[in-house]
Amino acid sequence: xxxxxFIERKLRKVFRDFQQEADSVGGLCACKDxxxxxxxxxxxxxxxxxxxxxxxxxxxxxxxxxxxYKHMLQERFLGESLKVxxxxxxxxxxxxxxxxxxxxxxxxxxxxxxxxxxIVKWKYQEILHxxxxxxxxxxxxxxxxxxxxxxxxxxxxxxxxxxxxxDFNIVCDIFVNTDFSEKRICGLCSLMDIGKEGDAEWQGxxxxxxxxxxLGAEGFSRLYPNHIGKVIHRHCNHCNHCSxxxxxxxxxxxxxxxxxxxxx
Ligand SMILES: C[S@@+](CC[C@H](N)C(=O)[O-])C[C@H]1O[C@@H](n2cnc3c(N)ncnc32)[C@H](O)[C@@H]1O
Numbered sequence: 051x052x053x054x055x056f057i058e059r060k061l062r063k064v065f066r067d068f069q070q071e072a073d074s075v076g077g078l079c080a081c082k083d084x085x086x087x088x089x090x091x092x093x094x095x096x097x098x099x100x101x102x103x104x105x106x107x108x109x110x111x112x113x114x115x116x117x118x119y120k121h122m123l124q125e126r127f128l129g130e131s132l133k134v135x136x137x138x139x140x141x142x143x144x145x146x147x148x149x150x151x152x153x154x155x156x157x158x159x160x161x162x163x164x165x166x167x168x169i170v171k172w173k174y175q176e177i178l179h180x181x182x183x184x185x186x187x188x189x190x191x192x193x194x195x196x197x198x199x200x201x202x203x204x205x206x207x208x209x210x211x212x213x214x215x216x217d218f219n220i221v222c223d224i225f226v227n228t229d230f231s232e233k234r235i236c237g238l239c240s241l242m243d244i245g246k247e248g249d250a251e252w253q254g255x256x257x258x259x260x261x262x263x264x265l266g267a268e269g270f271s272r273l274y275p276n277h278i279g280k281v282i283h284r285h286c287n288h289c290n291h292c293s294x295x296x297x298x299x300x301x302x303x304x305x306x307x308x309x310x311x312x313x314x
Contacts, residue, residue, distance in 0.1 A: 053116065053150045054273055056178075057109045064108075064174065065278055068101035077289050078102075078282065086242065091212060094140070094170040104174060105278055107208075108143055110299040111240075115147025115207060116154075118238055123155045128202055128234055132162045135201045137190055137221070138209025139166025141174040142183070144240075149178040165197070191220045195227035202232040206239045274298055 051059075072078050081102040084092045092099055122128075136144050145164050152159050163182040166175075169189040177183035186197070191213075204225075213221060282296040 053112065056146065056150075057112065058273055060108065060174070061105065061275065061278070064101050064104045065275075065281075067173075068098065068105060069281070071098045071101060072285065077291070078285050078294055079289065079291050081294055082292050086211075094172070097173060100141075100173055104141075106296070106298050109274060111143050111208065112147050112150075114240060115144040116150050117147075118240060119144075119148045119151035120155065122203070122236055122238065123151060123157065128236055130161055132203055133198070133201050133232075134162065134164045134203040134205060135196065135198075136164065136166040136205045136207055138206060138212055139168050139185065140170075140207070140209075141172035142166050142176065142185065144205055144207040145180060145183060146176070146178055149180050165201075190224065191217045193224050195224055195229075199229050200231045202235050204235065204237050208240055208242045210239055211242050 075098060078098070080093075080096055080098045083090070083096070084099050084102050084106070086092075092103070094100060094103070132148075134145075134148065136142070139145070142164075145166060148162060148164065149159055152162060159179045160181070162180050164177070164180050165184045165186060167186040167188055167190050169187075171185075171187045175185050210218070279296045279298070282294060286292070286294050
């Protein structure tokens, strides 16, 4: 399945669940919590927040992780086998990016072993065809060292900003206490832009400025269903308690530079 088809399929499923969940909890107001402004940490345990997160960010983050891993593979810094630990993995969007990057590079997903750890058990976890994938539902700061010592890829997919200084120091100690067996280890950190929410430039269309071979802004606007935003706005107009900003992150921010390991 292509990445585009995968996005379409996943968005359709999440949006259907989102509408059902909104009906059962009586509206979308809980989604207001999905903001990083003022140091807020969203309540990812809420199904509605998870679904809203997926609708807003998942296609763009998937494209970013795809590029991040593709870049890593092109560097040929590591050997054939990849053993990844994704810290704050959520439902594993970076695992999906890795899968598509491996496939597009002519590689074999069997080369990959992926472990995602997250304090919250996310819906929509899916391992695609990376059969050696595991999700651990745990607060990583409860560890003193990593659960295995042969990881050679350590990833923070939009998660590093979630750690307080104290917790981040604990995570650093976890690395120090791990007796890594691999000579080469690649660290990947994809940062989140926690600027003003309205900064995302979604106009329903975008220039064809994406590098070839992946979604690109034009591809994004083509495949992102416009009705999602419209339905959400309609919901909010009826509710009148709050007006929820619905701006799926535009890939335009991501596509102007094909090197994405530290994009926002
Ligand atoms: C912004 S979300 C990113 C989720 C996912 N990686 C993605 O790409 O969409 C940050 C994630 O970090 C997780 N997280 C925060 N603190 C954590 C901790 N101490 N241990 C494990 N996961 C943690 C949160 O539960 C959340 O799922």
